[in-house]
Amino acid sequence: MIETTADLATACEQLARGPYMTVDTEFLRETTFWPQLCLIQMAGPDIAVIVDPLAKDIDLAPFFALMANPDVIKVFHAARQDIEIIYNLGNLIPHPIFDTQVAAMVCGFGDSVSYDQLVSRIKGVQIDKSSRFTDWSRRPLSEKQLDYALADVTHLRDVYLHLKDQLEREGRSLWLSDEMAVLEATETYDLHPDDAWQRLKMRLKKPQELAVLQKVAAWREREARARNVPRGRIIKDDGLYEIAQQQPKDAEALSRLRTIPKGWERSSSGAAIIEAVNAALDIPKNEMPRVPRQQQSPEGAAAASELLKVLLKLIAEKQGVAAKIIANTDDLERIASEGDKADVGALKGWRRELFGDTALKLINGEVALRFVDRKIEAVEI
Structure with a gap:
């Protein structure tokens, strides 16, 4: 493990020379408000390191500088908690970022797929999860525990490259931009x-x-x-x-x-x-503050929302995209109630092109759902 500022700076200099790096953290927060950072794992194309942020002779400034480097893509899996830690300790949000969990949803790996499931499906490797519940604040850590921690970033390199290639091949790279913008927004982590x-x-x-x-x-x-x-x-x-x-x-x-x-x-x-x-x-x-009131849905909106759920599942399966990243239940209910006046993500950008326009046609009676040859399909009327 890296335990000195000098060694950390050397590793960060090497990582800064690559086009991307993978990042993960291990932390504890069961008994604290702020997460206690216990390990930092990083890997580039030809380097993989573990950093001990609890070491007495270490200053994490080189790490934070690397996180702010705009020339290196920071790859996380389920990035929000890792970024929250970096924001709280370093007062910065890594940029640019690539979240493999979100990318996997766009690439049809299902809703909120776990890291070990993704590694298994892309690389055919089964991760030994026996060290998952380690107390990462204890020292020394065993070789088995360190191997487990390092695997969180070494396999992530191959996962990233696979998903990146698939996104580019299918012309979906820009589909991640909205989700990454939320993850890079200060207000996501700085709740007053x-x-x-x-x-x-x-x-x-x-x-x-x-x-x-x-x-x-x-x-x-x-x-x-x-x-x-x-x-x-x-x-x-x-x-x-x-x-x-x-x-x-x-x-x-x-x-x-x-x-x-x-x-x-x-x-x-x-x-x-x-x-x-x-x-x-x-x-x-x-x-006095106003209590948020739920608007009364027009007659038939509940049934329309159920039809929209069927349409969403149909389109998600056909396009190989997780339904969750296209629209959520609130989106569907608002489209059913408000039509094209609904201010929801499903009626914007690529989501509208993929699903939103057809959803509006469905509730306007311009598209029907029918059951043919044991399959549901949407047909224009």
């Missing part, structure tokens, strides 16, 4: 504490309840970050909902809540929650 409530499933019906939820969720987010513990260690989601609905204005009211541990109302956290609740209730009525 005041927006933390958006992670929660809406169970509320009144503006006051939403105002309280927003304030308490923001407090929990800041507290979890400051103490570097998971959000649920501060207070669980069910507790946030109960506080939003019961709106305790003092310690006595807080102590009566089912989700609040006994005696917690007398703690500094209890006082902070009471303060957040009262701050929310002090918001003038005309400035």
